[in-house]
Amino acid sequence: MIKKLLGTAAAAALAVGLMAGNATAQTKVGFIYVGPVGDHGWTYRHDQGRLAIEKEFGDKVKTTYVESVSEGADAERVIRKLAQEGHDLIFTTSFGFMNPTLKVAKQFPNVKFEHATGYKRDANVSTYAARFYEGRHVAGLLAGKVTKSNVVGYIASFPIPEVVRGINAFTMALRSVKPEAEVKVVWVNTWYDPGKESDAAKALIDQGADVISQHTDSPAPVQIAQERGVWAIGQASDMSKFAPKSHMTAILDIWDHYYIARVKAVMDGTWQSQDVWDGLDKGMLAMAPYNEALPADAVAMAEQAVADIKSGKLHPFTGPIKDQSGKVVVKAGERLDDKALLTMDWYVEGVQGKLPK
Amino acid sequence: MIDTTAAILLSMIAAATPLVFAATGELVTEKSGVLNLGVEGMMLLGAVSGFATTVATGSPVLGVVAGALAGIGMSLLFAFLTLTMLANQVASGLALTLFGVGLSALIGQDFVGTPMDALPKLAIPVISDLPLIGPVLFGHDPLVYLSVALVGAVYWFLNHSRGGLVLRAVGENHHAAHAIGYHVIGIRYLAVMFGGAMSGIGGAYLSLAYTPMWIENMTAGRGWIALALVVFATWKPGWVLIGAYLFGGVTIAQLHIQGLGVDIPSQFLSMLPYLATILVLVMISRDSLRIRLNAPACIGKVFHPDS
Numbered sequence: 001m002i003k004k005l006l007g008t009a010a011a012a013a014l015a016v017g018l019m020a021g022n023a024t025a026q027t028k029v030g031f032i033y034v035g036p037v038g039d040h041g042w043t044y045r046h047d048q049g050r051l052a053i054e055k056e057f058g059d060k061v062k063t064t065y066v067e068s069v070s071e072g073a074d075a076e077r078v079i080r081k082l083a084q085e086g087h088d089l090i091f092t093t094s095f096g097f098m099n100p101t102l103k104v105a106k107q108f109p110n111v112k113f114e115h116a117t118g119y120k121r122d123a124n125v126s127t128y129a130a131r132f133y134e135g136r137h138v139a140g141l142l143a144g145k146v147t148k149s150n151v152v153g154y155i156a157s158f159p160i161p162e163v164v165r166g167i168n169a170f171t172m173a174l175r176s177v178k179p180e181a182e183v184k185v186v187w188v189n190t191w192y193d194p195g196k197e198s199d200a201a202k203a204l205i206d207q208g209a210d211v212i213s214q215h216t217d218s219p220a221p222v223q224i225a226q227e228r229g230v231w232a233i234g235q236a237s238d239m240s241k242f243a244p245k246s247h248m249t250a251i252l253d254i255w256d257h258y259y260i261a262r263v264k265a266v267m268d269g270t271w272q273s274q275d276v277w278d279g280l281d282k283g284m285l286a287m288a289p290y291n292e293a294l295p296a297d298a299v300a301m302a303e304q305a306v307a308d309i310k311s312g313k314l315h316p317f318t319g320p321i322k323d324q325s326g327k328v329v330v331k332a333g334e335r336l337d338d339k340a341l342l343t344m345d346w347y348v349e350g351v352q353g354k355l356p357k
Numbered sequence: 358m359i360d361t362t363a364a365i366l367l368s369m370i371a372a373a374t375p376l377v378f379a380a381t382g383e384l385v386t387e388k389s390g391v392l393n394l395g396v397e398g399m400m401l402l403g404a405v406s407g408f409a410t411t412v413a414t415g416s417p418v419l420g421v422v423a424g425a426l427a428g429i430g431m432s433l434l435f436a437f438l439t440l441t442m443l444a445n446q447v448a449s450g451l452a453l454t455l456f457g458v459g460l461s462a463l464i465g466q467d468f469v470g471t472p473m474d475a476l477p478k479l480a481i482p483v484i485s486d487l488p489l490i491g492p493v494l495f496g497h498d499p500l501v502y503l504s505v506a507l508v509g510a511v512y513w514f515l516n517h518s519r520g521g522l523v524l525r526a527v528g529e530n531h532h533a534a535h536a537i538g539y540h541v542i543g544i545r546y547l548a549v550m551f552g553g554a555m556s557g558i559g560g561a562y563l564s565l566a567y568t569p570m571w572i573e574n575m576t577a578g579r580g581w582i583a584l585a586l587v588v589f590a591t592w593k594p595g596w597v598l599i600g601a602y603l604f605g606g607v608t609i610a611q612l613h614i615q616g617l618g619v620d621i622p623s624q625f626l627s628m629l630p631y632l633a634t635i636l637v638l639v640m641i642s643r644d645s646l647r648i649r650l651n652a653p654a655c656i657g658k659v660f661h662p663d664s
Contacts, residue, residue, distance in 0.1 A: 035574075037573070038466070038573035039573060040470065068574060159623070184618070186612050186616050186623075187615060187623035187626075188612075188627070189624060192574075192577065194568045194575045195575070195577060196577070196608070199372060199608065199609055200612050202368050203368070203615075204616055206361065207613070207617065218572060219470075219570070220568045220570070224568075241472070242470060353615065354618075354620050356622045356623040356624055
């Protein structure tokens, strides 16, 4: 909050400076984050991207950020404020900022917006996301290699396509190794609440899970996994220091080069609205170092999968894919297209429980 | 089944304990007529101070003490603003929370990701190994027992001691208490400091026992839940304890229900702890006259000895 206030004060001071006619050729880039920059997960990685911009362009850019902005009405206020303060480019880094971003973008046609993980665009609104499901596939393979109870726990945030897609990719990969394994999902309805996430991890382990995967942002679940002696997969950043024994790997978000490219485009005047969905091949995500205690064949399998996904040989959503009722949704050899992936609202076979709608 | 029940009860008690500390402390503060909305900020500072001290000294006892002192420090700031400078209590309390969020993040920067062992749990030979009763009654860390003892002590203090009577008098009618010679400001300072210390310990419980780590904003709104509990428990320590355990219990139970694959929408289950706690506490305290009798009449009002 102090940083936020300082950032706001600096922005206000700059705005005054502009009015006084001391305008410099600085490009102003604003960020709004759903969590605190110190979450060591999702928001932390976006902030690393922001720092990469500063490092790349030095004095030519000025970046500001507002952290812990709740999704909804408050987000609109914050985005509008950043736009009014004369930011040239604004990154809104959570799915729930989608509608507020579009609403404000209409009122500020000269400001460029970049919304992470959304599907609605406009002349001045781009969307960008990473194919995290590719990482989930690799994590699922590892889980299949290490699970002994054949029950894998999955801590989920909100039932949106992004999260459901991750659960499905993970489950299919898991069952490709251990056909009898199942995934238990617990929805915590928050992106960030270390206490609640750890309670969910405890509940899943109490119910027999010996691998914990998460789609929430704090390192609390991997820490609980270590305390209880089960495996875990980190989220967004390398969380191994929280659980050196249990942390198998993590799916790393890497926004740095995308952010630098988009700021460059604004500086050059070549920015255009676009939709980017890059994967392991473009380096928008990567796997964190594998735990040394993992069996060698598990690591080899994971590394092979990463290489095959990069080369295009492997697509995590290749048929046959069955839904929960056992009906074949995708025939053998066929692949789900991006549209189907982006609107996914059904579980594959092997996920326990019903998907909340 | 016994194992699941024990697991739910164990997690429930851990989830409820920070709320019990913070809410009981705030209850005493409010009984003296002061509304301190800075619980969340004080908890966060308690959490980071407790964690940093334990890492630096290796002593969880010192960590808990540091958490309490940090809470007291924050509460003194609030007390100075509202009791000495007569600032608005609501605004000052909100500011204290914002301040606590930022200050704890600043202090905690170097401690994110530092490993630490959780508080040791009680282990009495034989008894702690009994099924169900063993772990649920005798398998916690010392702070859990302290929190229950605290509720009993506060109940006794408020209802059966002279000091408690004076404190309540100050909260009910500060002009009358002042007129018969009590030092209203001094008593309120003490009550606010007690609230700060308890919030600090509640925060330290989070970072030392519940999720043994420091991470920004780790309270995630528990300070606000504690504040709500005080009101819904109509300022009664015993009901605060019931409310906190109920809230913790339903929170944990709904996670287990989801894991078992019961077909209830998870959004509804997430709402359930709030709904159940409010419903139960409203039901047990539906007598509006008694609520008014319990609510401190001077809460949030500015007091100046000469006015």
